[in-house]
Amino acid sequence: MPSDTPILSLDNLSKTFTVRPAFGRASVVDALRNVSLDLLPGRALVLVGESGSGKSTVGKMIVGIHAPTSGRILFDGQDIASMTSKAEQLRYRQAVQMVFQDPFSALNPAHTIRHHLLRALALHQPEADPETALRSILEDVELDPISTPNKFPHELSGGQRQRVNFARALAVKARLIVADEPTSMLDVSIRKSILGLMQRLKSEHSLSILYITHDIATAEYLAEDTAVMFRGQVVETGPTEQVVGNPQHGYTKLLRTAVPDPKLRLTGSDAGFAAKAKLVREASAQPVSTLREIGLGHFIAEHIELVHA
Amino acid sequence: MSALLSVKDLRIDYLTAREPFTAVRDISFEIQPNEILGLAGESGCGKSTVAYALMRLHKPPALVRNGHILFEGHDVLSFADKELRAWRWSEVSMVFQSAMNSLSAVMTIFRQFYDMLRAHGTVTKAQAQERTAEMLEMVGIPVDRIHAHPHQLSGGMRQRVALALALTLKPKLIIMDEPTTALDVVVQREILQEVLRLKDELGFSVLFITHDIALMAQISDRIGIMREGKIVEIGTASQIVTSPEHDYTRSLWDAMPLLAQRPEGMAHAV
Numbered sequence: 001m002p003s004d005t006p007i008l009s010l011d012n013l014s015k016t017f018t019v020r021p022a023f024g025r026a027s028v029v030d031a032l033r034n035v036s037l038d039l040l041p042g043r044a045l046v047l048v049g050e051s052g053s054g055k056s057t058v059g060k061m062i063v064g065i066h067a068p069t070s071g072r073i074l075f076d077g078q079d080i081a082s083m084t085s086k087a088e089q090l091r092y093r094q095a096v097q098m099v100f101q102d103p104f105s106a107l108n109p110a111h112t113i114r115h116h117l118l119r120a121l122a123l124h125q126p127e128a129d130p131e132t133a134l135r136s137i138l139e140d141v142e143l144d145p146i147s148t149p150n151k152f153p154h155e156l157s158g159g160q161r162q163r164v165n166f167a168r169a170l171a172v173k174a175r176l177i178v179a180d181e182p183t184s185m186l187d188v189s190i191r192k193s194i195l196g197l198m199q200r201l202k203s204e205h206s207l208s209i210l211y212i213t214h215d216i217a218t219a220e221y222l223a224e225d226t227a228v229m230f231r232g233q234v235v236e237t238g239p240t241e242q243v244v245g246n247p248q249h250g251y252t253k254l255l256r257t258a259v260p261d262p263k264l265r266l267t268g269s270d271a272g273f274a275a276k277a278k279l280v281r282e283a284s285a286q287p288v289s290t291l292r293e294i295g296l297g298h299f300i301a302e303h304i305e306l307v308h309a
Numbered sequence: 310m311s312a313l314l315s316v317k318d319l320r321i322d323y324l325t326a327r328e329p330f331t332a333v334r335d336i337s338f339e340i341q342p343n344e345i346l347g348l349a350g351e352s353g354c355g356k357s358t359v360a361y362a363l364m365r366l367h368k369p370p371a372l373v374r375n376g377h378i379l380f381e382g383h384d385v386l387s388f389a390d391k392e393l394r395a396w397r398w399s400e401v402s403m404v405f406q407s408a409m410n411s412l413s414a415v416m417t418i419f420r421q422f423y424d425m426l427r428a429h430g431t432v433t434k435a436q437a438q439e440r441t442a443e444m445l446e447m448v449g450i451p452v453d454r455i456h457a458h459p460h461q462l463s464g465g466m467r468q469r470v471a472l473a474l475a476l477t478l479k480p481k482l483i484i485m486d487e488p489t490t491a492l493d494v495v496v497q498r499e500i501l502q503e504v505l506r507l508k509d510e511l512g513f514s515v516l517f518i519t520h521d522i523a524l525m526a527q528i529s530d531r532i533g534i535m536r537e538g539k540i541v542e543i544g545t546a547s548q549i550v551t552s553p554e555h556d557y558t559r560s561l562w563d564a565m566p567l568l569a570q571r572p573e574g575m576a577h578a579v
């Protein structure tokens with residue numbers, strides 16, 4: 001039974017990057033602007049946005065690849081910046097695991113799958129019999145427990161490699177998996193099965209999942225909650241059935257409309273789609289003034305109005 | 310109506326250290342004037358190999374073992390080098406998946422148009438500039454970006470430049486190999502609508518290659534489904550959507566994460 005204390009909270013998180021090109025003046029990029037999100041235990045939150053919306057920056061900050069410029073990341077209610085002792089940091093890094101987009105470069109090509117998983121098992125489950133634990137983990141991610149351990153990454157398909165990455169997170173007994181576009185480099189035909197795997201891990205191992213994607217169509221397959229990001233800000237957040245099924249923010253509607261629908265034929269006349277898209281983007285890029293609650297737990301952003309010069 | 314392009318029994322092998330690997334197994338299809346034919350399939354099914362072979366861009370170890378490619382009745386595979394150079398781009402052009410890699414990173418946008426125009430006829434710089442401006446305007450890029458380098462443009466803009474380059478010589482057929490896979494859905498929609506508008510305006514055929522069959526169904530007239538080097542099913546877009554005959558086509562549809570419910574009237578109501 002999921003409790004109501006979030007396993008992970010982002011509290012007013014901002015991140016600016018200073019870009020210093022080889023030539024010309026340095027510029028400041030606001031990658032994240034005041035992002036606040038909660039992820040409840042045993043649930044999945046999907047973070048949807050186009051490239052450059054800041055969704056991957058959120059993931060990288062959670063696993064500690066980037067430090068926040070301002071704001072806090074709370075894990076079990078504790079600010080991760082305050083975890084200064086080695087033991088606390090280890091505990092956090094064990095509990096939070098990341099699965100990357102590219103299943104090909106996330107595994108060491110020179111080592112077998114057994115090596116990848118046994119190392120994690122030896123460190124984090126030293127009491128268990130390694131071979132038994134290995135088999136049970138592989139079964140958990142629906143890989144053949146007999147033949148897979150002796151294979152090298154190049155002998156597996158992209159989907160199988162992504163399963164190994166999830167197995168690695170299971171081996172360290174992670175409680176939260178940050179999955180950054182885990183399906184976007186895979187063939188369309190196997191994407192659904194990876195989503196199904198994540199769904200199963202969530203319900204059977206009561207894992208919490210932060211699923212980062214640009215594909216709003218996949219949100220419904222996995223996540224109870226959805227947050228839509230644009231230009232570093234959260235523009236709409238709430239239960240998936242509300243946000244995806246009945247979007248209220250202009251940008252979410254735009255995103256929803258643009259998802260290819262095989263039953264809808266496109267013609268040469270776009271009925272003002274491009275013009276409308278431009279307006280929606282401009283308006284949505286403006287700073288958020290307030291998040292207004294329009295339904296139970298369903299918030300949309302209100303932006304400072306764009307003044308045309 | 311006679312076909313613009315007809316492919317007959319095309320077989321392409323990749324030579325390997327062991328047995329040759331047959332990537333395309335005796336496929337035949339036709340593209341009519343003004344038609345959009347979609348070719349869908351998983352990665353490794355041979356769809357890109359077909360695209361490259363149509364323009365004779367395939368290089369060793371790929372080898373055409375069998376079959377004919379007829380473009381307006383001429384045998385493409387028997388063109389001499391000089392004929393081939395003149396034919397490519399003026400009759401058939403191509404838009405690649407990654408515009409970043411198909412544009413030269415060290416040349417301005419204008420320079421790339423100028424190069425292409427000079428290779429296909431004599432033009433003055435002023436004429437080339439005028440033509441480039443005209444093409445950029447057509448695909449919706451502000452003309453003042455004419456002297457920009459590719460890295461100064463967004464991914465969507467680069468793909469529009471690649472499209473403009475492919476259209477400049479008014480080819481009769483454009484091959485698009487995953488033209489929007491690297492872009493997000495909103496930009497993807499904008500660009501495909503641009504393609505359809507330009508098709509209405511200029512009149513050309515498109516061979517559209519992607520693994521996203523939902524997207525393909527939105528713009529293609531006919532769709533061919535490829536698997537392991539063969540076309541397992543080919544039919545009109547509506548037939549492939551509503552009554553797919555081959556099991557593999559059905560399994561592709563089953564595997565697509567589609568939005569469950571779509572409110573009525575969402576088509577253009579943004």
